[in-house]
Amino acid sequence: MAEQSTSPADSISRPYTYTIGYAMLSNKRDTFVQPSFLDMAAQHGIRLVAVDTCRPLAEQGPFDLIVHKLYGQPWRAQLEAFSALHPDVPVIDPPAAIDRILDRYTMLDVVSNFDTDSIGIPGQVVVHDAAALADPALAGVLGDLRFPLIAKPVEVDGSAASHDLCLVYRREGLHGLRAPLVLQEFVNHGGVLFKIYVVGDHATCVMRSSLPDVPDERLQDLAADATVPFSNISLLPPPAAGDGDDHAKMPPADFVNKAARELRRALGLHLINFDMIRTKDRDGNCKYLILDINYCPGYSKMPGFEPVLTEFFLEMLSARSGAHEQPGPDSGLGVEAR
Template identity: 25%
Template sequence: MQTAIAGCSKQREREMAGGNGIVRGVIMDEAVVLQQNQECLQPGAESLLRKLRYSGIRTGISYGPGLSSRKVSLLKRMANLHSVDCFMLDASSTYAAIHEVMLSWHDIGGSILYLVSNEKKDISLELSNCNWLITVLNTEGGSSCESSSIIQINRLDELPLTICHFNRKETGKNVTTVGYVMKPSRQEDFAKRGAFPMYPTKNGLMFLPLTFELPLSPQLQEVDIVLHKATDEILSIELSGSSGHPNKITYTRGMQELKCYMDHHVDFCVIDPLDNIYPVLDRHKIQQILLGLEDVNTSGVKIRGPHFLKVDDFNEPDFLQRLSKAKLSLPSIVKPQVACGVPDAHSMAIVFKVEDFKDLSVPLPAVIQEYVNHSSILYKFYVLGEKVFYAVKNSTPNTDTLMKLCGSNELRPLVFDSVGDLVDSLKSLPTANEKEHRVNERIDHDRVRDAAEWLMRNLGLTIFGFDVVIEERSGEHVIVDVNYLPSFKEVPDDVAIPALWDAIKRKSESRRTQREENKC
C-alpha cells in the first residue's frame, strides 16, 4: 500500500487529503477518545467533542479493525450524540481509509488534522506523507515520536490551541485571532449559534476558546484580542462605600491570571477592559451614571433612569424623608447594590408598605428603585459596536395588578429572584389590553439610539445591553437595567453573529491604529 501512495501525484495527494491550507477537518483516533482497557471516554473527550461540533470544523472519530464491538458501539453512540462521523482506519490499507474519508468529506475545502496516540505512529507517518496534519497525544508512559513534521500534545484540551496554531501559521497576518473566556454553558450557547468558528470568518476573524486548565500565557500569545464575560468569573465583590473609590473584585484564579497578563501588557487588546465593566456590577453606580442622560433630552420624548435611593439600613431614622426626596412612592422595587457575580445578586422584592422595609430579606446595601407602570412590555436593547438591535418581551404587570395578586388586605412584599420562577409567572399575567400595547409599541427608536451611543461613550463598552420600559402615563422612556455582554438571543443568528464579528473586528482595527499612532 505504501507503493500505491508513493505513486500518487501531488495533486492526487491533495485531493485525498483535503488540500493544503487551514484546518477544516479533525479526526480523533479511538485511543485518544476511549480510556485504555475501559468502556468509557477519556476525561475531557466529551467536552472537546462539543467544542469541535460547534466550531465549524468537520469532526470524525476513527477506530481500527480490532476494536471490540462494545467499544465500537460506544464510539458510534458518541458520534451520533455530537453529530460527528465515524471511520475505520486500517493501517494495512491506508489508501482505502483515506479514500473513505474523502468520499464523505469531499467538500471540506481545507486540511485534515489527525489526532492519534503515540502507539499508532506508523499509520501517522503514512497519513503525514499524504498531507494530513498529524498531532500525537502523548499517553502516559508512551514514547516520543521522532518525526519533525508531527506535533505532540500532552492533553486533549490542547487540541483547540493546536488547531489555532496551524491556522494562524497558514493565514499569517490576514486573520485576527480572538480568544474568548466565559463559563462553559454560555460558551456553548454562543457556539451553537455559530459565533465562535475555529477557521476564518468572512471578515477575517478566527476564535480560540481559552482555558484556565492550561498555562494562559502560551494561549494568549496565539491571539490578537480577547473577548471575555468576566462577570462569570467573579467570586466576591466588596463594595467600597464611596463613589470615588472602586469596589474590590475577587476573581477566580484563572481570571486573576488573565487580569495580571493584561495589566503587564498594556498594548494587549481586550473587549472590553475590566475597568469599564465595573459600573454595571454596581446598581447604585449605574443609576448615578444614568442621571447624565439629561444631556440626550434636548427635545421630544424624554429618556432617563428610574428614580432611586441607595440604603445601607432600612431602619435609618430619616428613611421616609429620604424616600420622598428621591421622588420614590410605593410600590417600589428593591435590588441588591451588587448586580452580578455573587449568589444573592438577583434577590429582589416589590414593596407596597413602608413598614415592610424593616424586615425585608433583600441583601444590604440595596437600591430602592422606582416601579414604572409600563403595561407589561419590556424592550431589550443590544449594542454590538455600531449596531443596535432590540426585542419586545413580556414584563411584570402594572401596580394595580400586582396589588390584586397580593391581595388588597395583605399587600405583603413580593420577594423573588429576577432569573427565577416567580418573576416569570408575573411576566405571564395578562395585564394590558390591545390598545395599551399599541400605545407602548410607539417607542422612539432615535431617542433610544442616542441613549445607546451616549452609554457607549460614557461606559467605554463595545458590547452591552439595556432594558427600556415606557411609563404608561407620560410616555417617558426609562432605562431600568444595563448589563455587559448579554446573550442577545432574541436577535436572529444571521443578523446578530455578523454584527458581533463586525464589532470585534472594528475594535481590533481601532486598537491597532491607536498603537501605531502612539509609536509615531
C-alpha cells in the first residue's frame, strides 16, 4: 500500500478534495515533501501520498495528479500504463520532456533561441572517448575553448556521481578524467551564482556562492594541481558584495521572470531550476550565462516554497477535465512572481 505522508498538524481528520501521488528517491523526498508544505497543502484540500514503486502504479491511487523525479525505462513504462488508464490525470512532468535536461550537453541548446543578447551559455564541447583527452591533437577537440575548464559528467541521473565536477586549469589536468563528459569554459564571475527556482509561471532567484575567480597566474603555476574536484559549492553562503562589485547584485526581477518563462516553455517543463552567472562581454556590457538546468530541484531551499507549490498544484488540478470545484489563484495564498 502506498504510504500517506502526513504533517505534525495533520493529527485530526481533514476533508481532502485532491490526492497527489509523488514518486522520488528517498534522499530527494526531504527536499520536497516538508511538513510545512504538507500542512499548507492539507489546508487547501490536498494530500500527498508516496507512490509505492514496488507495485504497479496503475493499481494504486486513485490519484488526481502525479509528480515524480525518477528515471529509467521501468518507471517510464509505469507512467505510460497509468496514463493509458487515466489520460485526464496530469503527470508532472512527461518523461520525454525531462530527457532533454538529463544530458548536460544538450540541456542548454534552447538558450541559443532566446530573444535577447544579454543571456547565453559558456563555450562547451562533449567528449565521448576518454582516449581523446590524452591525444596530442587535443586542440582539435577543444576548439576555441580556453582554460580553465569545468569537467562535468554528461548524464544527470540524480546520483552523487553526476554532481562530481572538476576544475581543470591546464591541459594535463584532462588526463585520467572519465568519459563521456562535458568540458565547459569557466568564466570569472566574482564567486557568485544565481539559482533560479521555477514553479510553473513563478520564478524565485536566490544568490549562492560559486567558485572564486581564477587569476591568470594560477593557470601558469605548474607546481599547483592541474585538476581540482569540487561539488555542492552553491550550498555555501553567498559572498558579501564589495563596493562597486556588480557580480553580487541580484538581477532585475523582470529579467529573471522573462528568462525563466522562455526556458520553461522551450523545454515544456513546469518544475526546474537553473544556475546563472553574471559576467561581461568583450565590450564591457553585462552578460548572463546559464550553466546548468535541473529538474524538480530541492524546493525546500527556495524561500517561501510552500505557498508557491500549493498554488501551482491547485492550478494544475483545477485545470483537469472534470475536476472538482476548488479555489484557484484567489485562494488566499498571496503568491506573486519575484
